[in-house]
Amino acid sequence: MELVPPEELPEGHRSGFVAVMGKPNVGKSTLINGYVGQKVAIVSPKPQTTRRRLRGILTLHEAQIIFIDTPGIHEPRHKLGEYMVATAVRAIPDADVVLFMVDVSILPEDEDLQLAGLIRERAARPCILVMNKIDLLSPDEEQEHREAYLGLADCEDWIMFSATEGINREELLGLLIDRLPLGPQLYPPDQITDQSSRFMAAELVREQVLHHLHQEVPHSVAVVVEEFRERRKDLTYIEATVYVAKESQKGIIIGGGGKMLNRIGRAARGEIERLLGTQIYLELWVKVRKRWPRDEAALRQLGFVLPKKG
Ligand SMILES: Nc1nc2c(ncn2[C@@H]2O[C@H](COP(=O)(O)OP(=O)(O)OP(=O)(O)O)[C@@H](O)[C@H]2O)c(=O)[nH]1
Ligand SMILES: [Mg+2]
Numbered sequence: 001m002e003l004v005p006p007e008e009l010p011e012g013h014r015s016g017f018v019a020v021m022g023k024p025n026v027g028k029s030t031l032i033n034g035y036v037g038q039k040v041a042i043v044s045p046k047p048q049t050t051r052r053r054l055r056g057i058l059t060l061h062e063a064q065i066i067f068i069d070t071p072g073i074h075e076p077r078h079k080l081g082e083y084m085v086a087t088a089v090r091a092i093p094d095a096d097v098v099l100f101m102v103d104v105s106i107l108p109e110d111e112d113l114q115l116a117g118l119i120r121e122r123a124a125r126p127c128i129l130v131m132n133k134i135d136l137l138s139p140d141e142e143q144e145h146r147e148a149y150l151g152l153a154d155c156e157d158w159i160m161f162s163a164t165e166g167i168n169r170e171e172l173l174g175l176l177i178d179r180l181p182l183g184p185q186l187y188p189p190d191q192i193t194d195q196s197s198r199f200m201a202a203e204l205v206r207e208q209v210l211h212h213l214h215q216e217v218p219h220s221v222a223v224v225v226e227e228f229r230e231r232r233k234d235l236t237y238i239e240a241t242v243y244v245a246k247e248s249q250k251g252i253i254i255g256g257g258g259k260m261l262n263r264i265g266r267a268a269r270g271e272i273e274r275l276l277g278t279q280i281y282l283e284l285w286v287k288v289r290k291r292w293p294r295d296e297a298a299l300r301q302l303g304f305v306l307p308k309k310g
Helices: 028-036 079-089 110-122 139-152 169-179 197-212 247-254 256-276 296-301
Strands: 014-022 054-059 063-069 097-103 127-132 157-160 222-232 235-244 279-288
Touching: 014 028, 014 110, 028 054, 028 063, 028 097, 028 169, 063 169, 079 296, 097 110, 097 169, 110 139, 127 139, 127 169, 139 157, 157 169, 197 222, 197 235, 197 256, 235 247, 235 256, 247 256, 247 279, 256 279
Parallel strands: 014 063, 014 097, 097 127, 127 157, 235 279
Antiparallel strands: 054 063, 222 235
């Protein structure tokens, strides 16, 4: 599909970038998937699921909203963490609106405070405080939690929200559109993300690793698609390597008799088929790349390009 020419858009059409920021696990990616209507960003109950910045695009009659999903702001413990935080922070000045997302079912933590400071320092743009997971908040805690976050964030507006239940979905959308500048479409109306199918396939494999494995293993996994080939119109062949950081993790991922890797592969295949709308043949390999989250050269090879120092 082509961009709708500006003269054919309704008068007052708006477009722009909405950076979704917050500590890990508050529901940033869930919010974006909810608005876009498809899984453009993987989601899991484990913190630090999102590692890179990606765009989720919502095209409406009167506006086009480009959501920027960002890795959760946290205290980094290795080079990968530094990359993630740096990439998130860099989204702030590019945004027309910043959504400062928090988990209102718990009280603020250090990372929320850190992000409040960053937004205050760097954002000349409006920010909206999104208090997510209201479905988990008991009524007797509501006032205390709300006031704690209102005292922390310096935003023009705030809203109680639930990304999974859709609570206040339309209300937040209205607030966002009002704050976007007038402008034409920036992406064709049928495009929902800036990510390639190849990258999305790798992420869907990693999502299943996050869902099937626990403790430190999921955080030590990177997935690279080595081959992505349309064999027939209705069959795509995908070969991917699952990198782990230690020899012992390889055995855990493969599992006895290859059972775990098979389960991960089956689940990922279903998700990729849903995304691409074709049948998939998925082949997975597991390789050890020792201490890759701490190794700058390995990170670069895996596609995490670290920002220049200074
Ligand atoms: N109960 C409830 N759970 C939610 C809500 N929003 C998100 N979640 C859950 O919270 C977990 C984290 O969601 P994500 O969308 O991956 O969070 P994130 O902020 O993108 O996390 P990172 O990518 O790690 O920074 C998942 O298990 C979601 O299903 C909500 O409104 N209510
Ligand atoms: Mg995320």
